Amino acid sequence: MSRAFVKETDGEERADGAPERPISPHPNYVTPAGLAQLQARVAELSAERQRLLGDESVAAKQQLHRIERELRYYDERVISAIPVDPAGQACDRVHFGATVEVEDEAGHVQRYSIVGEDEADAAHGKISWVSPLARALLNAEVGDMVTWKRPAGDKELHILAIHPYR
Incomplete structure (x- = not known):
């Protein structure tokens, strides 16, 4: 088959076909409680990712893709956080x-x-x-x-x- 008929990814989609979660263009101001919530979500997603890594089932792999997508989003939100007390x-x-x-x-x-x-x-x-x-x-x-x-x-x-x- 010719490569002309094969869809190329544009970098916005991952292996599971889902697009990345959009990141807000606004500064990421957070309250101390908001930063703690973001960090807790990263920890929760990381633990879930670790749990799924050894599971070879199709369902686990699909869930792992979803978890990794969420983890990329929340990691970025923690990194870009601007705490305001x-x-x-x-x-x-x-x-x-x-x-x-x-x-x-x-x-x-x-x-x-x-x-x-x-x-x-x-x-x-x-x-x-x-x-x-x-x-x-x-x-x-x-x-x-x-x-x-x-x-x-x-x-x-x-x-x-x-x-x-x-």
Whole structure:
């Protein structure tokens, strides 16, 4: 068969055919807890990789490819991490690592902690520092009104309090 009809890889795919996980173009700011989470994930994946190395089954090999892909991603995130300790920052303005209490036009009060991309968890009020909500809140002071630009329509938020992240 002619080589003209054989698909060449472009370096983005690995042996299992899955593309690499994309790495964010933003600086990798992390809280101390976020860095610990990344390091724990690397340790967990490394242990799982070691467990799978001796298994020659097809399922184990497929799982090993997936684990190695995840390990490459998390290794890179640990290497590129820029730790920021929120405890050393003043609470007069919203900053990375701060927990912000806001009230919307309907009187609903919410708390959001501004954290690194990998530690964001909206269900627990942890939002990535590059999210539209965090960008609206950053540098605001208590008493300020900020506009959160959303696809569902803009939302006005009143800054009630700024606390250190825990």
